[in-house]
Amino acid sequence: MLLSLEGATVRFGGRAALDRVDLGVAEHEVVCVLGPSGSGKSTLLRAVAGLQPLHAGRVVLDGRNQAGVPAHKRGVGLMFQDHQLFPQRDVGGNVAFGLRMHGASKRQQDEHVRELLELVGLPGAARRAVAALSGGEQQRVALARALAPRPRLLMLDEPLGQLDRSLRERLVVELRELFGRLGTTVLAVTHDQGEAFALADRVVVMREGRIAQSGTPLEVWQRPADEFVARFLGFDNVVAATVSGQAADTPWGKLPVPEEAAQGAGTVLVRPAGVRLVPADAGLRCTVAARTFKGTHVAVHLQPEGAPRLEAACALREAPEVGDAVGVEFDVAEIVVLP
Amino acid sequence: MDLARTEVALRKRVTKGGAARLGLIALPVAFFAAFFAYPVAAIVARGLKTDGGWQLGRIADVLTQSDIRHVLWFTTWQALASTALTLLVALPGAYVFARFDFPGKHLLRAVVTVPFVLPTVVVGSAFLALVGRGGLLDELWGVRLDTTVWAILLAHVFFNYAVVVRTVGGLWAQLDPRQEEAARMLGASRLSAWRTVTLPALAPAVAAAALMVFLFTFTSFGVVQILGGPTFSTLEVEIYRQTSEIFDLSTAAVLTIIQFLAVGAILAVHAWTVRRRETALRLVDASVTARRPQGVGQWALLAGVLACVAGLLLLPLAVLVQRSLDAPDFAYYRALTSEDGGTFLVPPIDAIGNSLTYAVVATAIAVLIGGLAAVALTRRDAGRFVRGFDALLMLPLGVSAVTVGFGFLIALDEPPLDLRSSWILVPLAQALVGVPFVVRTMLPVLRAVDARLREAAAVLGASPWRAWREVDLPMVRRALLVAAGFAFAVSLGEFGATVFIARPDNPTLPVAVARLLGRPGELNYGQAMALSTILMVVCAVALLVLERLRTDRTGEF
Numbered sequence: 001m002l003l004s005l006e007g008a009t010v011r012f013g014g015r016a017a018l019d020r021v022d023l024g025v026a027e028h029e030v031v032c033v034l035g036p037s038g039s040g041k042s043t044l045l046r047a048v049a050g051l052q053p054l055h056a057g058r059v060v061l062d063g064r065n066q067a068g069v070p071a072h073k074r075g076v077g078l079m080f081q082d083h084q085l086f087p088q089r090d091v092g093g094n095v096a097f098g099l100r101m102h103g104a105s106k107r108q109q110d111e112h113v114r115e116l117l118e119l120v121g122l123p124g125a126a127r128r129a130v131a132a133l134s135g136g137e138q139q140r141v142a143l144a145r146a147l148a149p150r151p152r153l154l155m156l157d158e159p160l161g162q163l164d165r166s167l168r169e170r171l172v173v174e175l176r177e178l179f180g181r182l183g184t185t186v187l188a189v190t191h192d193q194g195e196a197f198a199l200a201d202r203v204v205v206m207r208e209g210r211i212a213q214s215g216t217p218l219e220v221w222q223r224p225a226d227e228f229v230a231r232f233l234g235f236d237n238v239v240a241a242t243v244s245g246q247a248a249d250t251p252w253g254k255l256p257v258p259e260e261a262a263q264g265a266g267t268v269l270v271r272p273a274g275v276r277l278v279p280a281d282a283g284l285r286c287t288v289a290a291r292t293f294k295g296t297h298v299a300v301h302l303q304p305e306g307a308p309r310l311e312a313a314c315a316l317r318e319a320p321e322v323g324d325a326v327g328v329e330f331d332v333a334e335i336v337v338l339p
Numbered sequence: 340m341d342l343a344r345t346e347v348a349l350r351k352r353v354t355k356g357g358a359a360r361l362g363l364i365a366l367p368v369a370f371f372a373a374f375f376a377y378p379v380a381a382i383v384a385r386g387l388k389t390d391g392g393w394q395l396g397r398i399a400d401v402l403t404q405s406d407i408r409h410v411l412w413f414t415t416w417q418a419l420a421s422t423a424l425t426l427l428v429a430l431p432g433a434y435v436f437a438r439f440d441f442p443g444k445h446l447l448r449a450v451v452t453v454p455f456v457l458p459t460v461v462v463g464s465a466f467l468a469l470v471g472r473g474g475l476l477d478e479l480w481g482v483r484l485d486t487t488v489w490a491i492l493l494a495h496v497f498f499n500y501a502v503v504v505r506t507v508g509g510l511w512a513q514l515d516p517r518q519e520e521a522a523r524m525l526g527a528s529r530l531s532a533w534r535t536v537t538l539p540a541l542a543p544a545v546a547a548a549a550l551m552v553f554l555f556t557f558t559s560f561g562v563v564q565i566l567g568g569p570t571f572s573t574l575e576v577e578i579y580r581q582t583s584e585i586f587d588l589s590t591a592a593v594l595t596i597i598q599f600l601a602v603g604a605i606l607a608v609h610a611w612t613v614r615r616r617e618t619a620l621r622l623v624d625a626s627v628t629a630r631r632p633q634g635v636g637q638w639a640l641l642a643g644v645l646a647c648v649a650g651l652l653l654l655p656l657a658v659l660v661q662r663s664l665d666a667p668d669f670a671y672y673r674a675l676t677s678e679d680g681g682t683f684l685v686p687p688i689d690a691i692g693n694s695l696t697y698a699v700v701a702t703a704i705a706v707l708i709g710g711l712a713a714v715a716l717t718r719r720d721a722g723r724f725v726r727g728f729d730a731l732l733m734l735p736l737g738v739s740a741v742t743v744g745f746g747f748l749i750a751l752d753e754p755p756l757d758l759r760s761s762w763i764l765v766p767l768a769q770a771l772v773g774v775p776f777v778v779r780t781m782l783p784v785l786r787a788v789d790a791r792l793r794e795a796a797a798v799l800g801a802s803p804w805r806a807w808r809e810v811d812l813p814m815v816r817r818a819l820l821v822a823a824g825f826a827f828a829v830s831l832g833e834f835g836a837t838v839f840i841a842r843p844d845n846p847t848l849p850v851a852v853a854r855l856l857g858r859p860g861e862l863n864y865g866q867a868m869a870l871s872t873i874l875m876v877v878c879a880v881a882l883l884v885l886e887r888l889r890t891d892r893t894g895e896f
Binding site for chain 1: 515517518520521522523525527528531532535536539540
């Protein structure tokens with residue numbers, strides 16, 4: 001492992017921002033820490049960077065304990081949430097800063113700045129003022145600046161947080177490509193699951209200073225570890241259930257569950273795709289409360305009698321109108337039993 | 340249809356804007372023309388015009404006199420030395436107040452500002468009590484500094500400590516600490532992160548503060564008058580001496596012109612640095628950047644700054660109070676109520692009443708004139724002329740009180756403006772000195788009011804005046820109070836101008852203090868200390884009240 005945190009703990013007052021966190025990042029791996037605000041994501045990055053002292057545990061980089069190593073000697077890069085470009089320097093001055101700190105000659109600096117700006121898609125921008133850059137351009141300059149000293153680990157704090165949606169979606173692809181090409185080891189944090197899933201080899205979900213789940217995007221998406229993770233990923237069809245055999249007893253009636261499901265009291269998640277609409281006289285009877293257009297499908301919010309609402313994903317043409325009565329059946333392939 | 344009508348109305352409003360602006364600016368312009376430009380013109384004429392002809396050679400004549408050259412040299416080098424010393428002492432203080440969180444910080448921040456609003460004669464008296472003949476250091480170790488330049492330099496540091504802490508510290512607290520962290524992540528050590536990121540961001544503020552201090556010390560009057568003795572004299576003191584002791588009005592006028600030019604140059608440089616200071620910096624809320632000191636080094640720095648504040652700022656004031664009580668049964672205070680001292684035609688205690696009355700009137704004038712000017716300057720469509728007026732408003736602050744007083748003396752004693760025997764002369768002069776403070780305090784707050792709020796009020800049907808009253812006024816009310824408080828404190832302590840024009844039977848507090856100090860005898864000295872103490876308490880209370888009202892955005896002082 002290039003980076004490992006062992007029992008890392010940071011407390012602010014009585015509250016633990018990081019609570020005995022164990023985490024490893026292998027070389028060339030892109031790990032994305034995902035969590036709501038206040039879950040300790042940024043503190044995690046600052047602890048690795050050496051900007052935030054640990055109260056317990058340790059940070060190990062390349063096998064070396066980093067206790068007592070000051071921030072500027074750790075050889076890690078950090079791209080700040082709002083970029084923190086130096087306003088009194090131009091683009092080139094910002095990108096060259098780290099090279100200068102590492103004693104590169106003026107010629108090496110110029111050459112490297114030129115290469116990096118080309119790499120991030122801003123060729124020839126070296127003399128521009130940072131205040132004149134758009135949000136997306138600032139993000140690219142911040143990336144070039146962070147990459148310049150060739151950090152062994154690059155950390156990104158909400159890398160695309162302030163950009164608008166379409167730009168974000170484009171940049172996330174560019175970043176993924178770039179990191180793949182350069183073989184950069186990356187530890188990023190974000191509250192946006194789409195960003196995390198698009199960027200990461202591995203996603204780590206955090207909650208209140210602890211790691212709630214760690215796995216590939218597919219694993220986390222398919223099998224959320226608990227109700228918190230499921231709800232954080234945007235799944236709302238979550239109810240308490242009692243599982244016996246291959247059926248779960250829920251407010252929505254008896255649901256089929258996969259063979260290996262844990263028995264007894266638990267929680268059941270039904271992904272919207274697993275809620276199938278059938279004629280009103282079959283299955284669970286519901287009224288359509290609302291429908292929202294999602295581009296590729298329509299999200300239909302259904303109100304069963306005496307049970308929590310259900311969300312169903314419907315093909316565009318088949319979506320019922322608000323107020324329609326429909327029946328619901330459940331698809332076992334889209335049902336997950338959570339502990 | 341309604342929308343179209345609104346648009347027409349809005350367009351009409353824009354063309355009306357110019358007229359409204361002229362209306363707002365007319366009164367301040369008239370005020371400055373009558374009470375600043377006209378007296379200054381009178382000084383120039385008095386100095387350079389003889390027998391109907393202009394004699395520019397007078398300047399050269401005066402400049403070749405060796406004692407004048409000596410005064411010029413001393414004025415300059417003591418200002419430079421005072422500025423350097425103030426920066427040396429106050430910059431660590433600025434850092435501590437900006438970045439550290441410690442119990443009592445807010446109170447202490449208010450306390451270090453007290454000296455800045457203290458009347459210069461009080462500062463002079465306090466240092467006299469500390470380092471003068473029979474002062475605390477004299478009693479303890481037989482050390483006297485009042486015959487050396489050190490007393491003046493230390494008093495200047497005392498006086499201007501707050502200027503640096505406020506100007507530099509205020510910006511420092513708003514600099515995003517993550518800028519330094521970003522530099523550290525790129526491999527910069529703590530020191531080089533500070534040098535490459537923080538220092539360049541602070542430099543314009545340091546330059547602006549240094550220029551302010553230089554300006555204040557270059558035109559220092561009360562402090563030098565009291566501590567300088569016969570040996571040390573600044574340009575300002577020399578002008579006073581030429582006027583009231585030697586009665587050489589034309590030499591005084593020439594000296595005033597020289598001072599005017601020097602101050603104009605300093606102010607021009609200051610305006611330039613302020614404009615540079617406004618270049619894009621990443622500013623954050625000051626309340627989130629301070630933390631508890633960590634480690635031995637930071638605690639030691641905090642302790643050092645606190646010791647400095649205690650020794651340099653609090654000790655002189657404490658000694659002042661102690662000296663004023665240094666007789667049984669408050670004898671010095673009781674003596675203030677009797678006429679038998681013979682210093683004045685009235686008991687010194689009457690000076691308190693005079694001072695308060697003058698200060699109230701001066702405050703009202705300053706707030707009216709300064710407020711109107713600030714509103715006019717805030718308008719987005721303010722043109723070149725109005726912006727030029729902004730710089731002009733700063734002039735009385737820098738052009739020194741003595742110039743104002745001298746100008747009043749020679750210009751307003753004959754028709755068309757004969758105010759010689761009118762009591763209003765003193766408040767007018769004090770208001771002139773107070774206006775720049777009002778403008779400086781109000782402008783940033785007025786400018787910070789989002790224009791879109793006013794637009795929102797306009798589309799909801801509020802007339803411009805109504806929108807101002809409903810939107811702007813509630814937001815600037817505190818700033819208005821702070822500005823009034825500053826104007827009040829400035830008027831109360833004003834010495835340089837008042838000493839020229841206050842009538843002997845109506846002295847103000849600072850004038851009374853200076854006269855008492857100028858007379859021999861234990862009782863006079865004690866009374867001066869007692870009056871100074873009273874003045875200090877009034878000013879300090881005014882300031883501490885202001886400090887409670889102050890918001891982060893309220894102005895530069």
